[in-house]
Amino acid sequence: MVKTLVLILLALWTVTGRADDVTPGLGQPLSLDTLSLYAITVFPDGRGLPAGQGSVAEGRVLYHQQCAFCHGNTGVEGPAARLAGQDGLISLRDPLRPLRIRKYPILVLSVGMWPHATTLFDYTRRAMPHYAPKSLSDDEVYALAAYLLHLNGLLDKTATMNAESLPQVVMPGRQRAVMGEAWQLAERGLPPPSAAQQGE
Numbered sequence: 456m457v458k459t460l461v462l463i464l465l466a467l468w469t470v471t472g473r474a475d476d477v478t479p480g481l482g483q484p485l486s487l488d489t490l491s492l493y494a495i496t497v498f499p500d501g502r503g504l505p506a507g508q509g510s511v512a513e514g515r516v517l518y519h520q521q522c523a524f525c526h527g528n529t530g531v532e533g534p535a536a537r538l539a540g541q542d543g544l545i546s547l548r549d550p551l552r553p554l555r556i557r558k559y560p561i562l563v564l565s566v567g568m569w570p571h572a573t574t575l576f577d578y579t580r581r582a583m584p585h586y587a588p589k590s591l592s593d594d595e596v597y598a599l600a601a602y603l604l605h606l607n608g609l610l611d612k613t614a615t616m617n618a619e620s621l622p623q624v625v626m627p628g629r630q631r632a633v634m635g636e637a638w639q640l641a642e643r644g645l646p647p648p649s650a651a652q653q654g655e
């Protein structure tokens with residue numbers, strides 16, 4: 456009986472407590488400056504891309520300094536993920552692929568089939584080089600994205616990428632992407648589905 460009473464009191468106390476009473480009270484609020492270090496998402500349409508620019512030529516130099524030893528001289532040799540060409544076991548342009556895939560199965564997939572060029576920027580900026588993520592400047596990331604697009608035959612060697620030009624590059628994998636409902640509405644100039652409809 457006493458046990459039940461205690462449980463009821465405890466339940467009442469939890470229910471009537473204010474929301475901020477039930478937090479553990481750990482940590483400290485993030486400042487906007489700190490937050491901006493983490494709020495770095497670049498969306499498929501280019502929203503979130505920073506100022507800056509980088510050329511294929513600059514990207515080529517950076518790539519050979521910081522990326523080639525994991526991704527291969529032309530982006531296809533591995534051992535880390537393949538950065539150029541189509542997905543698949545074989546390719547006429549890349550006759551050694553079956554042998555490499557036998558050794559590193561991850562090489563069957565290619566970044567060249569990603570649906571959006573802007574993802575190259577987001578991914579490289581947040582995650583690469585693998586041993587030092589977020590060490591590249593925005594200009595360097597633009598240059599590397601430009602060079603990777605060049606390796607995929609999508610950009611001329613004289614091209615330069617920035618917040619305007621990068622989202623305009625149409626990747627071969629674009630048709631494979633299925634965008635969410637909110638996205639489709641936005642593309643047709645319609646408002647997002649209301650919170651009520653989403654059951655929130």
Ligand code: HEC
Pocket residue numbers: 518521522523524525526535536537538564565566575578579583584585586599
């Ligand atoms: C020390 C090795 C290493 C270096 C150096 C490196 N990468 Fe990577 N990279 C990886 C690995 C491992 C992955 C796969 C990571 C995963 O899936 O979690 C990867 C994944 C990627 C991907 C996504 C591939 C996919 O299919 O998901 C891109 C794009 C990429 N790297 C670009 C770069 C660029 C550009 C550089 C140079 C600035 C670079 N990497 C340097 C090891 C490396």
